Amino acid sequence: MAGSELNVLIDKPQQKDLDRCVHCGLCLNACPTYRELGIEMDSPRGRIYQMNQVANGLAPIGESYIQHLELCLACRACETACPSGVQYGRLIEAARAGIENKIERPAGVRFLRWVVFRNLLPSPTLLRITAVMLWCYQALGLKALARSTGLLKLFGKLGRLEQLSPEAQLPTFFKQYGKVFPAEGKRRYRVALLGGCIANISFARLNEATVRVLQKNGCEVVVPDTQTCCGALHVHQGLRDDARRLARQNIDALTEGGFDAIITNAAGCGSTLKEYHDLFEHDPGYEEKSRKFSNLVKDVNEFLASIDLNTNMSPLKVTVTYQDSCHLAHGQKIRVPPRKLLRAIPGLTLKEMAGADLCCGSAGIYNVLQNDMAMAVLERKMENVNRTGAEVVVTANPGCMIQLQAGACLHGKGQTVKHVVEMLDEAYRGAPSLT
Ligand code: SF4
Numbered sequence: 001m002a003g004s005e006l007n008v009l010i011d012k013p014q015q016k017d018l019d020r021c022v023h024c025g026l027c028l029n030a031c032p033t034y035r036e037l038g039i040e041m042d043s044p045r046g047r048i049y050q051m052n053q054v055a056n057g058l059a060p061i062g063e064s065y066i067q068h069l070e071l072c073l074a075c076r077a078c079e080t081a082c083p084s085g086v087q088y089g090r091l092i093e094a095a096r097a098g099i100e101n102k103i104e105r106p107a108g109v110r111f112l113r114w115v116v117f118r119n120l121l122p123s124p125t126l127l128r129i130t131a132v133m134l135w136c137y138q139a140l141g142l143k144a145l146a147r148s149t150g151l152l153k154l155f156g157k158l159g160r161l162e163q164l165s166p167e168a169q170l171p172t173f174f175k176q177y178g179k180v181f182p183a184e185g186k187r188r189y190r191v192a193l194l195g196g197c198i199a200n201i202s203f204a205r206l207n208e209a210t211v212r213v214l215q216k217n218g219c220e221v222v223v224p225d226t227q228t229c230c231g232a233l234h235v236h237q238g239l240r241d242d243a244r245r246l247a248r249q250n251i252d253a254l255t256e257g258g259f260d261a262i263i264t265n266a267a268g269c270g271s272t273l274k275e276y277h278d279l280f281e282h283d284p285g286y287e288e289k290s291r292k293f294s295n296l297v298k299d300v301n302e303f304l305a306s307i308d309l310n311t312n313m314s315p316l317k318v319t320v321t322y323q324d325s326c327h328l329a330h331g332q333k334i335r336v337p338p339r340k341l342l343r344a345i346p347g348l349t350l351k352e353m354a355g356a357d358l359c360c361g362s363a364g365i366y367n368v369l370q371n372d373m374a375m376a377v378l379e380r381k382m383e384n385v386n387r388t389g390a391e392v393v394v395t396a397n398p399g400c401m402i403q404l405q406a407g408a409c410l411h412g413k414g415q416t417v418k419h420v421v422e423m424l425d426e427a428y429r430g431a432p433s434l435t
């Protein structure tokens, strides 16, 4: 058995959550994997049925069960579609933890997970070293050469995966850790900014733009050096004990910091940060603390749309389309705020695409682990993007940005991909100074 006895008992789908599903099937059409394959066992209803079978000892945690659950994007579109209030996100995360507690993965997989999840993601030092190595690969022109010569095609799936590898941006955002950035004008709020893990090295400029936009809106921005990776990727892989360790560090470091909000610009992180209490249901010491912490967490779109927004912006004459990040739209139920912010930019035209809230196929590291399905989903997404004629695809999650960049490259019409915050930053930077 791979997990402790306590984990086996607590980290599995709870019967009360499973019983909410009345098998109506109203979620099926919202499910990207069901739309692709048309297989009941790869639909939300089918997956819940399988979880129920396992929970009641009627089926084993076998190859088929693992396969159907791993093919789920955990996009939670089914949660939005469900009229019975099934919390599918809770179910799939608990079911994956149940798998990890019961089975022993091959030695190579265990080693890779130990390197990436236990050591790399929570370590600023190792992430910085990774950034330098990635940067050298880029700077030597190897990446460009591999792409331009079509060399990657020779490597099949490996070549496609290279297209999804994040780029390093130096200096990394770790350089800003421990700093306090003053509000522009009168200080209205004091907020903490979470830098993420990979985002610190691959989206350092986005994190800096987030600081600037918050400053423009009267925020004193603190980048605490006591923060760590949020554990979202760990939760998605069923590695709940690792996620708990990281969650405890963030809760202890940030809850009592006197912040009006703890801000993240990554929808995937935000969703997990707001649901930390799910990890501590059986730990009374941390359940209450985690709820207090989660109440302070705000997605940057949510926060900016809720305050009196600084509208001193220069016009951006551009047509954009907005891709809902699943963990913002379905996980956090935030759809209007990013659109409201984009519409506040003068000159900008927002053209909605069909199925904007259907997953792009990124889903954390799903696009690496389930590349074929992720690419099929991405191709559908790009068909809808192309129909809008937009020059820019805007979204609200770094992971989605990488996936959409690959989409624009493979199936697009030269679109660029931006975060909502980057659009605001661009508009603020061109605005006349008021002082
Ligand atoms: S989370 Fe997404 S992929 Fe998984 S069952 Fe629900 S809709 Fe389908």
Ligand code: SF4
Residues within 6 Å of the ligand: 020, 021, 022, 023, 024, 025, 026, 027, 028, 044, 045, 048, 078, 081, 082, 083, 084, 085, 086
């Ligand atoms: S998850 Fe909800 S919508 Fe889907 S079958 Fe169950 S009750 Fe119906």
